[in-house]
Amino acid sequence: PSQVVPGADPSARQLCFAWGPAEVLVCETLFGRRGGSPSRGESGSGRGLLPGPLTGCVAGTGEGGPSSSRLFVVRRDQDIYIQTLRKLFNESHGIFIGLQRSEEELAGKSRKAQLIQVSKNYRSVIRACMEDMHQAAISTRDPALHSQYSTQVSILSAMELIWNLCEILFVEAAAAGPLLLRLLDWVRLHVCDVDNMVREVLSSENPSKHELFWNVVDIFVLQGRMDEARHLLSKEASANPTSVNMYKILDDLMKKMPVPSLGNTQTLTEMELKWQHWHEECQRYLQDGTFASNSHMESICKILLGDEDAILEKKELMTTWYHFLVTRLLYSHPTVKPMELRFYAQACMDLFLGGENSPEPLDTILMAAFEFEMHQVIKECSIALSNWWFVAHLTDLLDHCKLLQSHNLYFGSNMREFLLLEYASGLFSHHSLWQLGVDYFDHCPEYGRVYLELHIERIPLNTEQKALKVLRICEQRQMHEQVRSICKIMAMKALRNNRLGSALSWSIRAKDAAFATLISDRFLKDYCERGCFSDLDLIDNLGPSMLLSDRLTFLGKYREFHRLYGEKRFSEAAKLLLMLMTAHIAPCSFWMTLLTDALPLLEQKEVIFSAEQTYELMRCLEDLTAGKSDKQKLQDDDVETMKVEMLRLALARNLARVIVKEGTLEGS
């Protein structure tokens, strides 16, 4: 969609911009303003720069005086924020996924039928949305809202009109014959301006006396609704016994009009032959003045003959040039071939608009479709519509019909992917619809992954549950970098909130060893300060995740030591304690704490450490003290020195006891 940023005026200020993943930043610069700031009158409003309706959308503008620069945040897809359209986005998401999954199993006719069904499903979603919007429009009392809804209704209606035509011409690729029938259905479905008139006349007490009676008959004839036209005419005939013959002849002509068949019951040549006969018959009645006494019936006969002027006289009843086109085809070229459409379409548009009105975007789009210029249709739609939904889904469908393969863009990958990426980026800029965007990125083989990686990291994670959902998306796609980053964010949050347990489970999920180490240190620090462990329920249940980081292993094992000690399983506890040091599981900074923990074991009545173990403990203590420089030793306070002395004493006493004990045992 093309956007005009309200208030951003390149003639007053030099503008610069930067593309973001979902938004564009536009800012005013000081560049080229050497002569000082422009006068007050010049800046501010965007003089004459904003023609027509504003299709742009400004999410926020910085307020500022005339001399300060402003920053505009421009969102790409404005319709994403319309509440009623969320139904369209969600429901079509399901259809889109279904189409991607349906891949190519079916061949030929059944595949085509499948694609047509998909196209119809998309259209029925548009229609349902239109209904809702229409209901909203008539039920609101706010005039501004009413006009907003009404605009949306007409946009949705135009979208469905275009889609339906594309379905006939491209997806179904109707052949000569059925093509006309499809176009007639298309016109009947979409030209509803005259429906009220029809309803009014039909529901009146005596339709044939209604002043608009002949208008309604004409409408039926112009739309090829012969049975309905004949039914009305029969009422008029019974009221005019004098001209009953004339009515009968017209009725007969209308009844006999050959129509192309949908099946293979007749060939085109047969159809053309029948048509020729019927045409000549009509011609005869017109020329011999059968209807001369009734101008209404004469004009109908002329329409049946495909008389251009007679049809064009009913311009008001057709309301659009494409209705005119289809009516002309019906009565002049019922077996029109797809490739001939372009000539008739152009001529009809010129005639209908009469050189006075220039074609509007919708006219240009439909014309491009009649000309089979698919890329032009998509391009014009991209410019005219205020959303990416339409072009993204239509292009994807056409691509599945294998109609767009030859076309590659000079940037990005191909057009399908480009448009899907745009649409999905819009979804991601929405606070709630971002989840839908994921599947669209998944089906963009070239850049989808990169886009997803960029966008997913920008999803705000306000609860753990939301984080889990985002995480699941990343894990399913092996996006390890993003998994790590999300877990880290959550672990940091938990840590800030003093939730060490949660923080640890997040880092375990991310297999983030460094962070697990950091948290383990926090646990150990807490222990050293308070003399007891917090979050025992977690630490006691680390299981295999304990192996994630050395420090975590130590934390788990150290807690195990405390448990063994608490359960008075002293020799196991002693063995574990020693192992923590000799196997270098414990960080050096923690050795003194461990050795201090050994003190009560050394002081037990019963000898616990063997001689060998005692020697090892002594070596640990000496390593620890020897490792320190003299300067450090000086800094150590008296408590530390006393601890070392106490340990040495306890170790020596234990050694004495164990030598006696072991000697005694061996001797006996």
Add this chain to the structure above:
Amino acid sequence: AMEDVCAKFVSQKISKTRWRPLPVAALQPPDVFATGSWDNEDNRISIWSVGDLGNAGLNGEYQGEPQLLCDIRHNGDVMDMQFLDQERIVVASSTGTVTIFRHHQNNQTLSANQRWEKAHYHVDQDTSCGGAACTGVICNNPEIVTVGEDGRINLFRADQKDAVRTIDNADSSTLHAVTFLRTTEILTVNSIGQLKIWDLRQQRNEPSQIFSLTGDRVPLHCVDRHPNQQHIVATGGQDGMLSIWDIRQGTMPVSLLNAHEAEMWEVHFHPSSPDHLFTCSEDGSLWHWDTSTDISEKPSFLHQGGRSTTYLSHNTINQSVVSAWLSNDPTKDRMEITNLIPNQTLSVNSLDILGPCLVYGTDAEAIYVNRQLLA
């Protein structure tokens, strides 16, 4: 069958759906339910009707499609929701606040009836920020128990302004869900695969029992208790696994059943036909687990109607137990599992089952009602 399901797109991601409880001895099926939304700038609690009365003729809409009766704004994501009685709903918010809304049925409006601001919080309850998401709520009128990301358990009474009891730091990891085991005992599940029983009569701030998954401590997201046999408990995990626990014995689950491919968000025994169990998941599926079918009699149920129906044997210990959920013989006792959503896409966040009626809500912004499920 699928054709009995009606869907409605509601333009908001649905996090919770709950049937309004039926009056005692009611014969009618439920006809009113509540939904809560999440991840919107403007989240809402909505009350819907699927009754036949007053439903026909409204714009000629399809009969049975849920009709909005009333709604009200809710601050933050709706994390959990439970009816306290016929008129009041307790709602847990991502802001940590717990609110009781009253549904005035005479004029179809909703209003906030009672509110505990920041019932769950990090660090300091009085600071302007710092609320912690309240992840679960369970009611046993007038008592309300809530749990949260802060690892806290609160016991409220509907008529009292202050919490009756609060256990700070009850769990060092996130508590994901809570349910009543008995009137004075509750069950909680947490993010390191533990199931804990808390006796609220005890003044000790510690669980009376801890059960745990072995191996990787996969987070548990939901818990429900068998309505008649209170020792049977079902939980659902982050890996989509369904665990059945017998809290009378052991500390590990009695059986582990492979289920969904992603987080199981809710598990519910059918309140009156507890041989049936329902689970829903982030992977977009909703499973009906049926242990009532004796397949030797009804083999034709397999692959009926194109639904993916599989039989699964499960490993349990005690064969003579009455309940099929704990039985063990892989050849004789099997359960029939049916996925009720054939073309799954986005997460099914919540489900509720009452009588023959099932309601569920999705991230694809739709609510679905099946009124003939167990008819």
